[in-house]
Amino acid sequence: MNELSNRSRDIGEFIPQPDDDMIVCRCEEVTKGEIRKAVHEGLWTIAEIRRYLRCGMGLCQGQTCAKLVKGIVARELKVSPALLEPATSRSPMRPVEMHVFAKETEDTDL
Amino acid sequence: MKIERFDLIVVGAGPSGLSAAIEAAKHGMKVVVFDENARPGGQLFKQIHKFFGSKEHKAKIRGFHIGEQLLKEADDAGVKVELNATVAGLYQDREVVVRMGDEVHHFKGDAIIIATGAAENMVLFDGWTLPGVMGAGAAQTLMNLYGVKPGERILMLGSGNVGLVVSYQLLQAGCQVVALVDAAPKIGGYGVHAAKVARTGVPFYLSHTIKKAEGTDHVTGVTIAEVDNHFQFIPGTDKHFDVDTICVAVGLSPMSQLLKMAGCKMEDNPKRGGQVPIIGEYGETSVPGIFSAGDVSGIEEASSAMIEGRMSGAVAAEYLGYITKEEKEEILAKLKASLGSLREGMFAPKNRGKDIKETEEGIPISTNLLHKGYVLDSEIERFPGVTHKKGVHPVIECTQNIPCNPCQDACTRHCIKIGSHITALPAVDETADCINCGMCVASCPGQAIFLVNEDAGDRKAEITLPYEFLPLPETGMKGTALGRDGQPLCDAEVTRVRSSKAFDGTNLLTISVPAEFAMKARFFKAAAQA
Numbered sequence: 311m312n313e314l315s316n317r318s319r320d321i322g323e324f325i326p327q328p329d330d331d332m333i334v335c336r337c338e339e340v341t342k343g344e345i346r347k348a349v350h351e352g353l354w355t356i357a358e359i360r361r362y363l364r365c366g367m368g369l370c371q372g373q374t375c376a377k378l379v380k381g382i383v384a385r386e387l388k389v390s391p392a393l394l395e396p397a398t399s400r401s402p403m404r405p406v407e408m409h410v411f412a413k414e415t416e417d418t419d420l
Numbered sequence: 421m422k423i424e425r426f427d428l429i430v431v432g433a434g435p436s437g438l439s440a441a442i443e444a445a446k447h448g449m450k451v452v453v454f455d456e457n458a459r460p461g462g463q464l465f466k467q468i469h470k471f472f473g474s475k476e477h478k479a480k481i482r483g484f485h486i487g488e489q490l491l492k493e494a495d496d497a498g499v500k501v502e503l504n505a506t507v508a509g510l511y512q513d514r515e516v517v518v519r520m521g522d523e524v525h526h527f528k529g530d531a532i533i534i535a536t537g538a539a540e541n542m543v544l545f546d547g548w549t550l551p552g553v554m555g556a557g558a559a560q561t562l563m564n565l566y567g568v569k570p571g572e573r574i575l576m577l578g579s580g581n582v583g584l585v586v587s588y589q590l591l592q593a594g595c596q597v598v599a600l601v602d603a604a605p606k607i608g609g610y611g612v613h614a615a616k617v618a619r620t621g622v623p624f625y626l627s628h629t630i631k632k633a634e635g636t637d638h639v640t641g642v643t644i645a646e647v648d649n650h651f652q653f654i655p656g657t658d659k660h661f662d663v664d665t666i667c668v669a670v671g672l673s674p675m676s677q678l679l680k681m682a683g684c685k686m687e688d689n690p691k692r693g694g695q696v697p698i699i700g701e702y703g704e705t706s707v708p709g710i711f712s713a714g715d716v717s718g719i720e721e722a723s724s725a726m727i728e729g730r731m732s733g734a735v736a737a738e739y740l741g742y743i744t745k746e747e748k749e750e751i752l753a754k755l756k757a758s759l760g761s762l763r764e765g766m767f768a769p770k771n772r773g774k775d776i777k778e779t780e781e782g783i784p785i786s787t788n789l790l791h792k793g794y795v796l797d798s799e800i801e802r803f804p805g806v807t808h809k810k811g812v813h814p815v816i817e818c819t820q821n822i823p824c825n826p827c828q829d830a831c832t833r834h835c836i837k838i839g840s841h842i843t844a845l846p847a848v849d850e851t852a853d854c855i856n857c858g859m860c861v862a863s864c865p866g867q868a869i870f871l872v873n874e875d876a877g878d879r880k881a882e883i884t885l886p887y888e889f890l891p892l893p894e895t896g897m898k899g900t901a902l903g904r905d906g907q908p909l910c911d912a913e914v915t916r917v918r919s920s921k922a923f924d925g926t927n928l929l930t931i932s933v934p935a936e937f938a939m940k941a942r943f944f945k946a947a948a949q950a
């Protein structure tokens with residue numbers, strides 16, 4: 311049991327900040343304010359935030375923003391970033407076009 | 421579906437991956453290395469500077485040459501290196517999915533070594549998404565691989581070795597570096613790297629960070645401000661610079677996703693740079709047959725990455741029965757000693773975050789070096805590399821305990837002593853006679869060695885300094901001597917220019933200055949052409 315598993319813990323109100331419109335995830339154009347708001351709406355894990363806002367799901371697969379998003383969520387939850395489980399790593403690790411994958415079915419000995 | 425089998429599959433052809441492949445192939449294993457880049461060598465191919473370490477770590481060799489050496493060794497050992505091959509997936513049963521061209525291929529390795537390195541971190545500030553803001557590594561790729569200047573006027577954020585080395589390379593490419601900025605109160609990288617940037621006149625702003633990048637469709641300026649102990653901006657400390665480029669060098673994060681995907685146990689370890697696999701001493705992950713080596717399991721250096729690679733290669737060879745346990749132990753013992761020597765000194769992983777005030781020899785560290793990037797005239801005399809004597813003698817301005825000793829090996833006259841402990845400060849032996857051969861100056865990766873003749877006659881002193889800029893000044897050329905702080909000191913004239921294959925690209929410039937500047941003048945700036 312840690313500060314993250316008790317979802318009824320009071321993390322306070324969402325208070326707007328002057329830099330809320332700053333883009334954090336460039337690929338999916340997600341702002342700092344959107345991420346902070348999501349935490350106050352009850353999305354406390356990186357996986358949840360990712361599914362909700364799509365940050366880290368674009369072309370670079372979170373290479374640039376993963377650490378930044380983690381920092382913002384951790385600050386909002388008032389926990390150490392190390393406590394937050396990073397998003398699940400899934401194949402493909404780099405974006406692969408559908409037509410490339412689709413070629414696999416052309417194999418005869420499948 | 422076709423699956424090709426290998427004894428060992430290595431992901432990443434950087435120093436660690438290539439070293440792992442070489443070690444394994446030497447023991448008869450069938451090895452393939454995949455790398456998504458068009459060129460092998462990982463980070464090494466962008467590194468045009470000479471490396472630290474000792475001979476066994478390939479010290480004083482330029483990074484890209486180390487890459488070429490490794491590639492040749494891999495080739496000779498029969499390793500297959502597949503480029504433009506992106507590994508998209510790794511599964512627990514050691515199946516590897518690779519995208520090559522417009523196709524996806526499947527491979528199976530009896531052992532897998534992940535050596536995928538690391539990616540650059542970013543920081544958030546107003547305007548960080550503007551074109552012109554880029555990672556220092558990206559700037560390096562532009563200039564060193566593609567021959568493109570990243571910009572004309574550049575501000576560098578980050579004073580670790582990457583920020584310092586890339587700043588120097590930007591200067592070499594002919595860019596202007598207007599400021600080197602870091603939020604930390606102290607310079608993070610090696611003092612010798614900082615000093616070679618500072619002496620060209622680049623100002624350092626520690627305890628400062630970027631407030632705002634200005635511009636509408638690209639960077640046209642930047643505002644920095646001082647921060648307090650809690651990294652909050654101090655009002656009234658804003659400083660503005662006109663720049664077209666902002667380089668960010670704020671650390672690297674391991675690219676460990678493949679290991680996580682394969683089910684290896686992971687941890688968040690800030691000392692190792694972020695998400696890393698939990699590994700044994702030689703890179704064994706929690707999944708049998710899957711190993712990791714190099715920056716992906718903890719941000720370090722190319723020199724340590726090569727040793728870690730060899731270790732995991734040897735462990736994989738024993739895992740598959742290509743060598744006996746005894747043979748493995750013998751290989752590992754040697755590598756362990758070599759790795760240990762690299763992990764000593766004040767920049768060692770175990771000392772990260774510690775406030776070190778004295779060298780191992782008990783000499784107070786220059787605080788000015790940590791804050792401004794150069795040792796003060798009043799501080800330099802206390803270091804053992806700085807001595808005085810009649811005639812030409814070496815002056816070594818290397819004042820921190822770093823794992824490096826090529827200067828000692830370079831001097832056949834035994835003027836320079838480090839001893840067997842490679843992090844010890846280099847000391848000059850005044851009883852040995854210097855023959856002014858210049859080998860020490862050229863072999864020092866920190867460009868910290870000068871040959872000084874304090875009395876060259878006619879109340880002049882002569883100083884020989886390492887010079888790696890173009891155009892190369894010619895004998896007789898007049899200009900200005902700069903101090904360690906990069907500020908103009910006095911008139912100077914070039915009296916000799918030496919270039920030689922043995923100097924490997926480092927030119928030796930000898931300048932004549934008034935005798936009172938013998939221990940102060942450390943850089944030469946040619947007079948503007950009329």
Ligand SMILES: Cc1cc2nc3c(=O)[nH]c(=O)nc-3n(C[C@H](O)[C@H](O)[C@H](O)COP(=O)(O)OP(=O)(O)OC[C@H]3O[C@@H](n4cnc5c(N)ncnc54)[C@H](O)[C@@H]3O)c2cc1C
Nearest residue numbers: 432434435436455456462463507536537714715721722723
């Ligand atoms: C500016 C700078 C200066 C440096 N100076 C020094 C120095 O003076 N001395 C020193 O010892 N070290 C230095 N280093 C550090 C050194 O370069 C690194 O520590 C070293 O390169 C790490 O080696 P590696 O093999 O672990 O990773 P890398 O060199 O990063 O290689 C990893 C390789 O894996 C490939 N890869 C990643 N993911 C995939 C995938 N999914 N599929 C296929 N391929 C993949 C990448 O393309 C890359 O080629 C410097 C680094 C920088 C940035």
Ligand code: SF4
Nearest residue numbers: 831854855857858860
């Ligand atoms: S110039 Fe030559 S002889 Fe003199 S200290 Fe350097 S390496 Fe030794």
Ligand code: SF4
Nearest residue numbers: 818824826827864866
């Ligand atoms: S003076 Fe010697 S130890 Fe110091 S950086 Fe130069 S070669 Fe390395």
